[in-house]
Amino acid sequence: MSVSVTSLPAGEVVVRPLTGALGCEISGVDLAHLSDAAFADIYQAFLNYSAVMFHDQELTQEQFAAFGRRFARLEDEPFLPHRADVPGVFYLRGAPRDGKSLSTQNLGWHADHTYQKNPSMGAMLYARDVPEAGGDTLFASNYLSYEALSPAMQVFLEDKIAIHDVLQYGLKSGHYSTATPKAIEVLLKMRQGFPQMPHPLVCKHPETGRKMLYLNQAWTVAIQGLAPDESQAILDMLKRHSVKDIFCCRFRYRNNSLMLWDNRAVQHSPNSDYTGQRLMWRVALHSDWVPGT
Numbered sequence: 563m564s565v566s567v568t569s570l571p572a573g574e575v576v577v578r579p580l581t582g583a584l585g586c587e588i589s590g591v592d593l594a595h596l597s598d599a600a601f602a603d604i605y606q607a608f609l610n611y612s613a614v615m616f617h618d619q620e621l622t623q624e625q626f627a628a629f630g631r632r633f634a635r636l637e638d639e640p641f642l643p644h645r646a647d648v649p650g651v652f653y654l655r656g657a658p659r660d661g662k663s664l665s666t667q668n669l670g671w672h673a674d675h676t677y678q679k680n681p682s683m684g685a686m687l688y689a690r691d692v693p694e695a696g697g698d699t700l701f702a703s704n705y706l707s708y709e710a711l712s713p714a715m716q717v718f719l720e721d722k723i724a725i726h727d728v729l730q731y732g733l734k735s736g737h738y739s740t741a742t743p744k745a746i747e748v749l750l751k752m753r754q755g756f757p758q759m760p761h762p763l764v765c766k767h768p769e770t771g772r773k774m775l776y777l778n779q780a781w782t783v784a785i786q787g788l789a790p791d792e793s794q795a796i797l798d799m800l801k802r803h804s805v806k807d808i809f810c811c812r813f814r815y816r817n818n819s820l821m822l823w824d825n826r827a828v829q830h831s832p833n834s835d836y837t838g839q840r841l842m843w844r845v846a847l848h849s850d851w852v853p854g855t
């Protein structure tokens with residue numbers, strides 16, 4: 563069982579909440595050699611806190627992938643062409659600022675794969691070579707953004723369906739991974755495989771049962787049944803609302819840190835405020851969940 567930070571018996575999972583919104587750090591574990599009981603505690607923290615950081619982990623690529631497979635099957639990442647040696651593991655090389663395009667290099671708030679019928683369950687980043695400062699990741703809680711809406715807005719959104727689209731944000735973002743001619747060609751090809759995808763704007767998390775505001779800045783482009791102006795105005799408001807500071811947690815990496823998040827319950831934003839190298843290993847966790855079911 564997990565214990566509070568006031569007692570630290572050897573071999574116990576220690577969970578330290580980081581904000582009042584979401585996020586925790588877990589210590590007392592070696593992810594390369596994890597008992598079933600310790601994994602159960604970690605899984606519960608994953609559900610309770612939505613984003614989990616571990617520091618000082620020594621993992622081979624195979625051990626990193628094996629930790630991911632304890633949660634779910636590993637899935638492909640269409641935006642990451644650099645496969646590592648172990649199946650399911652990808653290299654994520656950052657987008658350091660070049661002095662003139664910091665704002666356009668930031669991918670911004672998003673949730674992974676919501677343009678698919680089955681968005682990812684979650685993902686993990688294992689920090690291999692990170693800058694001394696910068697390159698943090700921010701997370702925002704879909705639970706809290708729903709709960710903070712007025713009852714009248716909750717009722718209005720209850721039966722609304724939002725459209726998620728892999729193409730539009732990619733073309734508009736200006737991010738290095740989506741703005742080059744080659745990246746746009748990749749996006750156009752992806753669009754053939756991923757037509758626009760409807761998901762409910764309000765849905766229940768498949769494991770916690772908590773209601774969430776289910777949209778993200780990147781891929782959510784319209785609300786069905788509304789006039790374009792109405793749809794745009796409400797989405798603009800909801801997108802601003804959904805990443806308010808009080809719904810967020812920010813994580814800083816060190817080499818050998820491992821970040822794990824519940825992609826169903828949060829949006830995330832990688833911060834490209836650094837220079838130099840940043841190399842992470844990444845796995846995406848598959849889910850058969852269809853939002854709204």
Ligand SMILES: [Fe+2]
Nearest residue numbers: 672673674830
């Ligand atoms: Fe992402």
